[in-house]
Amino acid sequence: MSYRLKVITRQEHLAFAAARPSVSHMQVPSWGDVKPDWRAESLGWFDGDGRLVGAGLxxxxxxxxxxxxxxxxxxxxxxxxxxxxxxxxxxxMLAHLKERGAFSVRMGPPVVARRWSADVVKAAIADPAAERLGDVEATTREPAADEIAGRLHRAGWRRTEPGTEDGFAAGQPRYVFQVPFTGRSLDEIERGLNQQWRRNIKKAEKAGVKVVEGGYDDLPVFHTLYTETAERDRFVPRPLPYFQRMWTALTAEDPRRMRLYLAHHDGDTLAAATMLTVGEHVWYSYGASTVRKREVQPNNALQWRMMSDAHEQGAAVYDFRGITDTLEESNHLVGLLRFKAGAGGEAVEYLGEWEYPLNKALHRAVGFYLSRR
Structure with missing residues (x-):
């Protein structure tokens, strides 16, 4: 079957996404408003009967x-x-983008390749011989992923192998950590937490930590904690206007698309996080915390409140987003992997990002330039 592609309206795109159980928060029209340095288009695929059967931002x-x-x-x-x-x-899609003046196309197929249970991840972290998650035998493999990768390669697409910084690749994360909710009660999800998580949640409750839902006016408080986190964890923070623009754009599309949670203790805000929702998929997006009063465990309390709210709204999965694939104990990101794995669930590897050069000379030149930066 051949498909006809054309630019579609925001309303058409949003209706298409709303009819599906899971679409990335980066594949809804409002995400284009979050990125003002980019020009956004909604593309639609139509079958022979004129039905909209695919979409992409x-x-x-x-x-x-x-x-x-x-x-x-x-x-x-x-x-x-x-x-x-x-x-x-x-x-x-390639023909349309070439006509638009694109010299290179990058995409991230939302295709799962492998999964590792939380127990397997925990054992791999403890194994001194294990250096990378990708080298550990997966709990499950998705056979279709290899076939899709082969088709892309034969069609001229190449998987990107970007440089990494502290274990994370440029672009969107290939490895994430997710907690499946489908068919599970909140009690069952709680029992899936490891002992340390359950102990910390109780400790936070006993200490009087209160997790509340905030709003736009609380973003500066979040950002103060976020910049402290960035300095501590050695990453470049986004400016406050980015989060304000993100809030305005996403909540204009859907009032519950983005939420902000804050953990308080005796009038002091100790941790905060943003949560995104599209359909049945919920993401923990950005997190922030201070080193003050760590003993009252605000981060576990914050995540448990977010997970509880996500379950109440009917989420099928709670997505902790990116994890490092390095398992070396000396890497500071292993602590974050251990924290996420403590929530139960599974580490998930996607097919990764793929590029197609529409102008090979320009593609190579830009690639060389970026590699030298």
Missing amino acids: VLLRSLPKVRRYFAYLPEGPVVDWTAPDLEQWLAP
């Missing part, structure tokens, strides 16, 4: 002084990735 970033664009579909597009005619989905 593409972000276009122009090169300085040249009307050429880098096209990026983070965690998308939303198409039938298992279709035997996968090339018939991607070819019209």
Whole structure:
């Protein structure tokens, strides 16, 4: 089957996403408003009967002084990735973007490749011979993922192998940690937490930690903690206007798309986090905390409140987002992996991000430039 592709309206795109149980928060129209340095377009795939059967948010970033664009579909597009005619989905997208002036296209197929249970992750961290999660035998493998990767490779797509910083790759995370909620009561989810998590939640409750839901006006408080976290964990923080723009854009599309939670103790805000929701998928997006009063365990209390609210609203999965794939104890990100694994659930590897050069000379030149920065 051949598919016709054209630019669709925000309303068409949003209706398409709303009809599906899970679509990335980076594949809804409002995400384009979060990225003002990029030009956003909503693309739609139509079958022979004129039905909208696929959609994708593409972000276009122009090169300085040249009307050429880098096209990026983070965690998308939303198409039938298992279709035997996968090339018939991607070819019209490439043709459209080439006509738009794109010299290179990057996308992130929302396709799961492997999963590791929390117990396997815990054992791997404790094993001095295990250096990377990807080298550890997976609990489950998704056979379709290898076939999809093969089709992409044969069609001329290449998996990106970006440089890493402290274990995280540029772009969107290939490895994440998720807690499945489908068919599980909140009591069952609580029993899935490890002993340390359950102990810390009780300790926070006994100490009087109160987790509340905040709003736009609380973002500066969140950002103060976030900048402290960035300095402590050695990453470059986003400015406060980014989060304010994110809140305004996402909540305008859906009042519950983005939420802010804050953990208080005796009038002091000790931790805060943002939570995003699209359909049945809930993400812990950005987290922040101070080193003050760590003994009252505000982070566990904060996450448990967010997980409880996500379960109450009918979430199918609670997504802790990115984890490092390094297992070396000396790496400071292993502590974050251990914290997330303590919530039960599983580590998940996606197919990764893939690029297609529409102008090979320009693609190579830009790639070389970025590698030298």
